[in-house]
Amino acid sequence: MDKFTTLSGIAAPLPLVNIDTDMIIPKQFLKTIKRSGLGVNLFDEMRYDDDRAEIADFVLNQPQYREAQILVAGDNFGCGSSREHAPWAIKDFGITCVIAPSFADIFYNNCFKNGILPIALPQEQVDVLMKDAEKGSNARIEVDLAAQTITSSDGDVFSFEVDSFKKHCLMNGLDDIGLTMEKAASIDTFEASAAQARPWV
Amino acid sequence: MSPKTLYDKIWDAHVAHEAEDGTCLLYIDRHLVHEVTSPQAFEGLRMAGRQVRRPDQTIAVPDHNVPTTAGREDPANMTEDSAIQVAALDKNAKDFGIHYYPVSDVRQGIVHIVGPEQGWTLPGMTVVCGDSHTATHGAFGALAHGIGTSEVEHVLATQTLIQKKSKNMKVEITGKLRPGVTAKDITLSVIGATGTAGGTGYVIEYCGEAIRDLSMEGRMTVCNMAIEGGARAGLIAPDEKTFEYCTGRPHAPKGAQWEAALAWWKTLYSDDDAHWDQVITLKGEDIAPVVTWGTSPEDVLPITAKVPASSDFEGGKVGAAQRSLEYMDLTPGTPLSDIEIDTVFIGSCTNGRIEDLRAAAEILKGKKKKDGLRAMVVPGSGLVRAQAEEEGLADIFKEAGFEWRLAGCSMCLAMNPDQLAPGERCAATSNRNFEGRQGRGGRTHLMSPAMAAAAAITGKLTDVREMM
Numbered sequence: 115m116d117k118f119t120t121l122s123g124i125a126a127p128l129p130l131v132n133i134d135t136d137m138i139i140p141k142q143f144l145k146t147i148k149r150s151g152l153g154v155n156l157f158d159e160m161r162y163d164d165d166r167a168e169i170a171d172f173v174l175n176q177p178q179y180r181e182a183q184i185l186v187a188g189d190n191f192g193c194g195s196s197r198e199h200a201p202w203a204i205k206d207f208g209i210t211c212v213i214a215p216s217f218a219d220i221f222y223n224n225c226f227k228n229g230i231l232p233i234a235l236p237q238e239q240v241d242v243l244m245k246d247a248e249k250g251s252n253a254r255i256e257v258d259l260a261a262q263t264i265t266s267s268d269g270d271v272f273s274f275e276v277d278s279f280k281k282h283c284l285m286n287g288l289d290d291i292g293l294t295m296e297k298a299a300s301i302d303t304f305e306a307s308a309a310q311a312r313p314w315v
Numbered sequence: 316m317s318p319k320t321l322y323d324k325i326w327d328a329h330v331a332h333e334a335e336d337g338t339c340l341l342y343i344d345r346h347l348v349h350e351v352t353s354p355q356a357f358e359g360l361r362m363a364g365r366q367v368r369r370p371d372q373t374i375a376v377p378d379h380n381v382p383t384t385a386g387r388e389d390p391a392n393m394t395e396d397s398a399i400q401v402a403a404l405d406k407n408a409k410d411f412g413i414h415y416y417p418v419s420d421v422r423q424g425i426v427h428i429v430g431p432e433q434g435w436t437l438p439g440m441t442v443v444c445g446d447s448h449t450a451t452h453g454a455f456g457a458l459a460h461g462i463g464t465s466e467v468e469h470v471l472a473t474q475t476l477i478q479k480k481s482k483n484m485k486v487e488i489t490g491k492l493r494p495g496v497t498a499k500d501i502t503l504s505v506i507g508a509t510g511t512a513g514g515t516g517y518v519i520e521y522c523g524e525a526i527r528d529l530s531m532e533g534r535m536t537v538c539n540m541a542i543e544g545g546a547r548a549g550l551i552a553p554d555e556k557t558f559e560y561c562t563g564r565p566h567a568p569k570g571a572q573w574e575a576a577l578a579w580w581k582t583l584y585s586d587d588d589a590h591w592d593q594v595i596t597l598k599g600e601d602i603a604p605v606v607t608w609g610t611s612p613e614d615v616l617p618i619t620a621k622v623p624a625s626s627d628f629e630g631g632k633v634g635a636a637q638r639s640l641e642y643m644d645l646t647p648g649t650p651l652s653d654i655e656i657d658t659v660f661i662g663s664c665t666n667g668r669i670e671d672l673r674a675a676a677e678i679l680k681g682k683k684k685k686d687g688l689r690a691m692v693v694p695g696s697g698l699v700r701a702q703a704e705e706e707g708l709a710d711i712f713k714e715a716g717f718e719w720r721l722a723g724c725s726m727c728l729a730m731n732p733d734q735l736a737p738g739e740r741c742a743a744t745s746n747r748n749f750e751g752r753q754g755r756g757g758r759t760h761l762m763s764p765a766m767a768a769a770a771a772i773t774g775k776l777t778d779v780r781e782m783m
C-alpha cells in the first residue's frame with residue numbers, strides 16, 4: 115500500500131451531504147476484476163452527460179480542480195454500499211485525502227486500506243476549508259498526518275483525530291494481512307478453543 | 316461479572332487477539348462471498364501465494380450481476396463483463412475449495428437470503444460479506460456486517476478482521492403495529508427518525524414488543540437496513556422463533572450439537588442493566604405505512620403525507636432536499652398518494668423472502684396491475700421461487716400481469732439487465748433510493764411489498780390500508 119505522510123495540494127469543494135457510493139462510482143463500473151483504472155469514472159453520473167461529454171460546471175471538470183488531491187465534502191460522505199471501488203476510483207483520480215464532517219463506517223475503513231486519509235472535522239472547520247477550496251488552484255491545503263494537522267491557505271491550523279493503529283499503517287504503507295499473519299499463533303489458539311466451546315460452528 | 320449487551324457477548328466470544336490500543340482481531344465464523352467484491356481479493360491471495368484459511372466456512376454465490384431471465388446459465392446471455400465476473404467466481408470457488416451455489420443450482424439466490432436459508436447463519440456467530448446488507452443476518456442475533464474487498468482478502472487469508480469495538484445503541488419499538496404496517500415500515504421509520512448517519516459508530520440492537528412479534532423474515536428486513544441508518548450492524552436477540560427457523564436447516568447443528576448450541580444461544584440477550592450509549596424508542600402504534608420521496612433512505616414519510624419543501628429542512632439538508640426534489644421531479648405540497656409510477660419491483664435482500672411474496676400476493680389476488688405499468692417479482696432465491704410456485708403465489712403474480720423472474724439482486728442495484736430507464740419512476744421493495752441506483756436517471760420510492768403491490772394496481776403510490 116502507498117504511504118501517506120504529508121500532502122500539500124489543491125482541494126476540490128463538493129458541498130453536498132450524504133454523498134453515496136453510487137454517486138462516487140456507479141454500479142456499471144463495478145464489473146471489473148481489477149482495482150485500477152476507475153479514476154476516469156469517479157463521480158461518473160455527475161461528471162458526464164448522456165453522450166459522455168463532460169459537464170462543465172462539475173467541480174472535477176473545472177480546470178483549476180483537475181489536479182485536485184483533496185476533496186472537501188458534506189456530512190456522511192461515502193454512505194451506502196461496501197464497494198471498495200469507491201476509494202479505488204478516488205485514489206486513481208489522484209485524490210488521497212477526503213475531508214468531511216462525518217463518514218460512513220465501511221467507506222472510512224476502506225480508505226485506510228488504500229493509502230487514502232479520510233479526515234472528520236467539526237462542521238465549522240469544514241466550512242472554513244470548503245471556502246478555502248472554493249478559491250481554486252491558488253489555495254493549497256496542507257495535511258500532516260504525523261502531527262495530525264490541516265493548514266488552510268490562510269494559515270488556519272486544525273487538528274484532527276485518527277486511530278493510532280490506522281495512522282501507523284498508513285504512515286508506513288503497511289499491509290494488514292502481513293501484520294495479522296504475525297499473530298497467527300493467537301488465531302490458532304483461539305480457533306482451537308472456539309472449536310471446543312462451539313463445536314457446531 | 317459486569318452486565319453486557321448482546322453485542323458485548325458476541326464480541327467477547329470472538330476476540331482472537333487484542334492489542335494495547337484496543338485494536339482487535341475478531342474471529343469470523345462465516346464468510347459469504349459474491350462475484351462483484353471478491354475477484355480482486357482472490358487475485359491478491361494468488362499474488363501473495365496465500366490460501367483461504369477456512370474454505371469450510373466460506374460460502375460463495377453469484378447474485379449481483381446475474382440476469383433474472385431464462386437461459387442465464389449460458390454466459391452468452393450475459394454481458395461480457397458480467398460473464399467474466401461470474402466465471403471468476405466459478406474459478407475461485409473451485410481453485411480455493413469453498414462452498415459454492417452456481418446459477419444452475421436451485422439454492423442459488425441473493426447471498427443474504429441463501430445464508431439463513433441454508434443454515435449457514437446461526438445465533439451468536441460473526442458473519443461478514445463484501446456487501447453492506449450483510450446486516451441482514453443480525454436478525455438471528457449474529458454479529459454481521461459488510462466489509463470492503465481488502466477486508467474480504469484479509470478474512471480469506473486469516474479468518475479474522477481488524478476491528479475496534481463499536482458503541483451500543485438500543486432501538487426499542489414498543490407495543491403493537493397497526494394493520495397494514497410491516498417490518499419495512501419499522502426500519503424505514505427508524506431511519507427517518509435517526510437519519511442515515513444516526514447509527515454511525517454503533518451496533519444497533521432492535522428490541523421491544525413489535526420486534527418480538529415479527530417473524531424471522533420480518534426481523535431480517537429490519538436488520539437489513541441497519542446499514543442505511545449508518546450502523547455497523549443490527550442485531551435482534553434470538554428467541555424461540557429464531558431457534559424454530561434454524562431447526563433442520565442443512566448447515567444447522569443436529570442432535571447433541573443442537574442441544575449444546577441451543578444452551579448457548581439462550582444466553583444471548585442483553586442483560587437488564589447493560590450499558591447503552593444511546594437509546595431510541597418508537598411506539599409501534601405511531602408507525603404508519605411509509606414511502607420515501609427523495610434520494611436518501613432518511614427521506615421517509617407516511618403515505619398520507621405530502622411532498623415536503625426544501626425549506627422544511629435545516630443545514631446541509633436544505634440543499635440535499637432541493638437536489639432530491641429536482642432529481643425526483645416532485646413538487647412540494649403534492650400528496651404522496653398522487654405520485655404516478657411506471658414500474659413496480661418486488662424483490663431484493665430486503666424484501667425477497669417468501670413472506671414478502673405472500674404479503675404482495677395477498678393484495679394482488681384476483682386483481683390486475685394497471686395497464687402499461689411494468690411490474691416484476693424477483694424471488695430472493697431459487698428455493699423461495701419454488702415455494703412460491705407451490706403455494707400458488709406465482710400464479711397470482713402472473714395473473715396480475717407481473718413478470719415472474721429467477722432469483723438475483725435484479726433491479727435493486729441495476730448491475731444486471733433489470734434497470735430503470737432515465738426518468739422512470741419505480742415503487743420498489745429494495746433498500747436504496749440513491750440517484751441512479753436502479754439505473755441512470757431512474758426514480759425510486761422505497762416501500763413494503765404490500766404497498767408496492769397496491770401501487771401496481773392503481774399505478775400510483777397508494778395507501779395499502781385502503782385495499783385491506
